[in-house]
Amino acid sequence: MxxxxxxxxxxxxxxxxxxxxxxxxxxxxxxxxxxxxxxLQSLQAKGKRISNLDDLEIDTAWTKVLMVAKSKKNKKKTPSLLKISKYAAIIIVLFTATFLYWQTFNTATTLPINEDAITLQLENGEIQEISPEKIQTITNSKGQKLGVQNGIQLNYLNNSDIDKLTYNVLTVPHGNTFKLILSDSTIVYLNAGSSLRYPVKFIPGQNRQVFLNGEGYFDVHKDKSHPFIVTNGSMDVRVLGTKFNISAYPEDLEINTVLVEGSVSLYNNETEYNTETSSILKPSHQASWNRSNYNITIQTVDTDIYTSWINGKLVIKKMPFKNIIQKLERHYKVTINNNYEQLDNLDFTATFDIESIEDVLATFAIETPFEYTKVENHIEIYKTKKENEMPME
Structure with a gap:
């Protein structure tokens, strides 16, 4: 492919x-x-239409990538997918840059979007920046009122004038969270680095389906006639009315669903929904869906650990440091490179609220000493010098 x-x-x-x-x-x-x-997600969030890359001669460029990789066969064995991917990354970024340059100078009405901004993509592809300081009315391309934004909350209306299924996409960058109230009164909290594609109005007689990329907490308005479905890749979560959290970042191997109250069904959307073959999740349980083999494992959990982020807290319990790094990068909008490999598999437990990233790292360093440097939004972690080092348990 x-x-x-x-x-x-x-x-x-x-x-x-x-x-x-x-x-x-x-x-x-x-x-x-x-x-x-x-x-590429960041570029799209700035208003760049990544979908139009398809208009470029990608096939030719990709062939060149494979040829470059193949030419190294005399020096080494068959190139790995990792190496090919590196070439592919360069090619795709070059195409993206070329296209974005073309688009910038051929679309006078396109306004620049801050890559760190929360954005809303309307049904016609227009992308608006959502400022946390603003109160504004959101309308579609026809001028119909969709809802009202008040700071970091967007409340959609059940507009009777809208009778066709159209979608908006809300994208939340790292370092931010956002509250969304859908037209059926379902409440969705989107975590940092996440996006949700959803109908501006749910149509009677059809399922209420949304598409999640990243992490979201759902408080679904009960409606027995219209099941609510959250889709991510090959997995669907189907509910009638309940509260649950889904973490489905693309870089994670598993999609994790934690049920707070009610019940949900998880199933492979390659096939039709079947109550007998779907997995039913009970409150205070977590289902982990493996993206590769579609296996599901279910275990009892403390739901507060997985839902406290909607209240601005960062709760960590017996988590390996390498996984903590991902959470810190999303929460604080930083990049972290750990040069102290022994830290990776050490488990930590902590709860943070208003602490800065510096405070958080200092807290972890109390238990297992390490040093770090921070330049703008990038952090490098190093092993502490021996004279200052304390033994690890």
Whole structure:
């Protein structure tokens, strides 16, 4: 398969089941792949239409990538997917840059979007910046009132004039969270580095389906006639009315669903929904869905650990430091490179609220000493010098 076209279709949300599997495997292959995808997400959030990359001669460029990789065969064995992916990243970014340059100078009405801003994409592709300081009315391309934004909350109306299924996409960058109230009164909290595609109005007689990328907490308005479905790749979570959290960041191997109250069904959306074959989740339980083999494991958990982020808290319980780094990067909008490998598999437990990233790192360093440098939003972690080092348990 052609990863360039796969990425284009991913942004268009038109991947087939087989293509979604390919994408999941590709993004797990290396950090370079994950960073490339996040970079493209950032470009899209700034108002750049990544979908139009499909108009470029990607096939030719991709062939060149493979040829470059193949030319090294005399020096080494068959190139790994990781190495090919690095070349692919360069090619795709070059295409992106070329396209963005073309678009910038051929679309006079396109306004620049801050890459760190919360954004809302309307049904016609227009992207608006959502400022936390603003109170404003949101309308569609026809001038119809969709809802009202008040700071970091957007409340959609059940507008009787809208009778067709159209979608908006809300994107929340790292370092932010956002509260969304859908037209049926369902409440959604989106965590840092997440996006949700959802109908501006749910249509009577149809399921209430939304598409999540990242992490979201859902308080679903009960409606027995219209099941609420959250889709991420090949997994669907189906409910009638309940409270639950889904963490489905593309770089994670598993999709984790934690149920607070009510009940939910999890199933593979390659097939029709069947109550007998779907997995039912009970309150205070977590279901982990493996993206590669579709296996589900269920365990009892403390739900506060997984839902406290909606109240601005960062709760960590017996979590390896390498996983903590991902949470810190999303929460504080930083990048972290750990040069002290012994830290990676050490488990930590802590709760943070208003602490700065410096306070958080200082807290972890009390238990297992380490040093770090911070330049702007990038952090490098190092092993503490021996004369200051305390033994690890």
């Amino acid at each position: 052609d990863i360039a076209h796969i990425l284009v279709k991913k942004f268009n949300e038109t991947l087939s089941v087989e293509e979604q599997k390919y994408f999941d495997n590709w993004i797990q292959e290396s950090d370079e792949n994950s960073k490339l995808f996040m970079r």
